[in-house]
Amino acid sequence: MDRLRVVKIGGNVIDSPESLLALLQRFASMEGPKVLVHGGGKLATELSGRLGIVPQMVDGRRITSEQDLEVVTMVYAGLINKRMTALLQSMGCNAIGMSGADGNVILAHRRPVREVDFGLVGDVRQVNGPLLQSLLKQGISPVLCAITHDGAGQLLNTNADTIAAEVAVALSGLFDVELIYCFEKKGVMRDAENGDSVIARLSPALYTELRSTGAIHSGMIPKLDNCFAALERGVGRVVITDGETIGGEHTHGTIITTEGDDSH
């Protein structure tokens, strides 16, 4: 099977024009089929502020109102997605920017109301693998933003990490998929204060240990749960990295693995 790389970049990369340009250049230089998934960044918050939209919080959690959805649709699917697509085109990468509604590429359902009504937030229901495969076969690289749809005409705000994982899983029957999460650190750290403490390979056993000692906590937990779930659902390899080596032969960072615990 051909190797496919699914690269997810977050707000920290998008907010810095230099970092974004460098990362897009590395993405463009990657050979073989590839998919880029991007989150938002400060631009949406800034635009909301300029428009006087007050963030709505329920029990300390941000919810997505109609107005918020308009803003993220404009910023994620419009400004950021099209800027990135145009830049990739200029770098010789035939990118196609997409929301989940485009070609029905990511169908979601509105998150059911349990303790909190998150508003217009979607959980991924189905990824259109055949369309992605058809584009990839034509040498086109999909660039997916974090907006999906419910099939009944409603756009939904969706977590970009989850989109990346679901796309990687959906394509893992067709390709040998490597899922690469780029974030602000070099990888998963043993010690947040020590930039050199990157964990080379993170196994389930080590993950359990580092959670119990508190070395891995808060936002990293759902991120890593996502990674292990993706491996269990057929993704060949998951890497967490700062993205500085994604264009190279080997991507540095933390390899998330279900194969034994050989990182000690």
Next chain:
Amino acid sequence: MDRLRVVKIGGNVIDSPESLLALLQRFASMEGPKVLVHGGGKLATELSGRLGIVPQMVDGRRITSEQDLEVVTMVYAGLINKRMTALLQSMGCNAIGMSGADGNVILAHRRPVREVDFGLVGDVRQVNGPLLQSLLKQGISPVLCAITHDGAGQLLNTNADTIAAEVAVALSGLFDVELIYCFEKKGVMRDAENGDSVIARLSPALYTELRSTGAIHSGMIPKLDNCFAALERGVGRVVITDGETIGGEHTHGTIITTEGDDSH
């Protein structure tokens, strides 16, 4: 050759949620390959106003500044394009929303500065016919917004009427193309005050006559010049209509034709 319909809708349709919904339903119900091209509408002007962006005019003509381009990219490529795509999906039409940068579908160059520097405005250079054909073959309907790119990383604001004409021309070697411009009137009028004076067929001779009498004037002239040019460049049929019958067997309105002058 298969018949292909390229439908262009403008701001007047987009500004009214009821008109837009009705038109999308008619578009969705059209059988066979089809492309939708849309302009902007009041939303971009409204957003600019809320953001305190002052329109820049040179010699009475609106120019596109960096800030204007950000707004139209957010509104045309983001909000309007994705809303329309999600609505079409809900109506059983497998739409894919695209800017010109996506899959390099519409390459433009920045309009050269002659008397006026229009700013970040693009004139169409090349339409990616093979990509559109590949999507259409898969039963996917491209929904194109009026944002293009220059291949060097710059997005450009582009006239939607021109995009529709250029797409129709580019695909006319592959399909028997009907180009349908939907606007606020039932067709081209002999008498602007008389809603029943729709011209059924407009030939070059009649066009010349009605220009000389002043019955056709101002904004209709570039629109009609575009239509005749499209016919000369291989488009099978051009219709100007209010869009109320586009889903039916025959589209009512004014047929623009280069075949003799049989409208008298």
